[in-house]
Amino acid sequence: METITTTTHNPARCLELIPAAEDALYVIASKWTMRILLALRGGDKRFNELQRHLSGISARVLSNELKGLELNGLIARRTLDNGTVLYMHNDYADSLKSVIRELSLWGIQHKQKIRNKEI
Amino acid sequence: METITTTTHNPARCLELIPAAEDALYVIASKWTMRILLALRGGDKRFNELQRHLSGISARVLSNELKGLELNGLIARRTLDNGTVLYMHNDYADSLKSVIRELSLWGIQHKQKIRNKEI
DNA sequence: CGGAATCCCACGAGATACTG
């Protein structure tokens, strides 16, 4: 008989969740993912347009990034009749909202905690 | 006058949140972080004990990982009177719970989505 | 314009050995 403290702790169950969390991290944690999603949320964009928008990213990296995001269904790529290639926001990207929200909340709070402690 | 659709979108505000989310990712996304936190949640452990528990991690990587986690206040390190060094769970680590929860939820759902789509 | 190919370098991480 164990006492229930602040949190119920089930190590085995937690251990199962870790790989899933790591999968998510694999998608989100690459340097440009969130910025690209945000940029496209502001409107469809062409490759070079996107590259200009995200200052600092190389064509190669942007290309790889876009491929990955498309594979994961987070963005859409469409070739128009005139040959123009357009990258566009995909609704599925919105499914990341709560994840990103939690991440940024923790990040903000953590930065403050660190600042208050050390200096 | 714009219509409010599923989500209210404020690019500038989102852009502010990204660095915070990236800060959080920097802490969480390293390969062993979650596993170490989980291991210590199951009880205080010594260095080698921890290394055995996390099969596959090298002493060097574990050492660096522990330093980082301690700096971020996510674990505690205590040297006992007899010289034993003990790494222990810190309550602050629990602040990551909701982040990790969202990550794993998304990871699980995403894996299913990918499986259903492609095969 | 929208990339792919190539080259090159830096850095993270593994393995191993060593030390107080």
Next chain:
DNA sequence: CAGTATCTCGTGGGATTCCG
């Protein structure tokens, strides 16, 4: 036991060049 030191190697990313 609790790490540190060294060495090595794979991978990611930048810069540049080329192509349809």
